[in-house]
Amino acid sequence: MRFSESLKKNSDFQTVYKKGNSNANKYLVMYIMKNGIGKNRLGISVSKKVGNSIVRHRLTRLIRESYRLQEEKFPCGLDIVIIARSSAKGKSYKEIESALLHLGRLHKIINE
Template sequence: MQNTESLRKTADFKIVYKTGKAYADKNIVIYVRENNTDINRLGISASKKVGNSVVRHRFARLVREVYRLHENIFNSGLDIVVVARSRAKDASYFDIEKSFLYLAGKSHLRKNDEVKYEESTDIPD
């Protein structure tokens, strides 16, 4: 991940949750917020409801790999938080990839989809 850093601080996650825009499908929820820099910051969250530490870490590895392989198609200057839903524990790599790319298109993360991210507290199902 060349132009990407990790979101690590709880405060950073909370800011994205509170002021970012949320997009969801059956496997994951993506929160997106502009960060006014030239790099993206990626955060991954999976609660204990998803599974044990092996399952949660596998989910994180899958999301990082999907992001790494498709990093060149995303806009810069965004904070992105990916949250696992309980169905993600049984999802394959291709299911996670399909969900991530679908939500990336829906949320205009891809280049040439110019939409400004406004503050929102909506959480779709």
Template sequence: MLPNSLKNSREFKKVYNNGKSYANKYLVMYMYHNGTEENRVGISVSKKVGNSVVRHRATRLIRESVRLNNEKIKRGYDIVIIARGSIKDKKYKDVESAYIHLCKLHHLLQRERDD
């Protein structure tokens, strides 16, 4: 299931101004502790990335990466993910590994338990 999303520019600005950011080849991720028990995610893909078809594909790949890895992520954060131009022709696995890499840098991944 997808986490809630950041809706308006005021919410995005709060994360940009107060949050911490890391970047890799395909994505930039801002993270800000929101003080609640749920995550909210915002995705931004600018016109620099490409035309609307390319931008929507990038958005879908990022959204799917977030959805499939949602259970691994700690709760209580606002997260903004920004696509870089190099994401244009990438496959899902490339985008997912970039997303997980940034989650590790932000220490957002929950610890794996040995049962």
């Protein structure tokens, strides 16, 4: 991730949830908020309802890799929180990547 950092603090997640805009599709929910710094911060949340730790970590890796490879399409200066839905369990990389790009287009932030 060249232009991005991780969003780690719970308070940062809560701020994005309260002040950001959200959109959802079948597999993911995306919250977006402008952060005023020159880079994006990405936070990924996968609930225990989705599955055991192996399933949750796999989904986290798929989402992070999808974002990393498509990062140049996202403008800088955003806090992005991505929440995996339980329907995302067992999906392929291509399906997760497609869902991520779809949400970017819904938020009208993808530079294509």
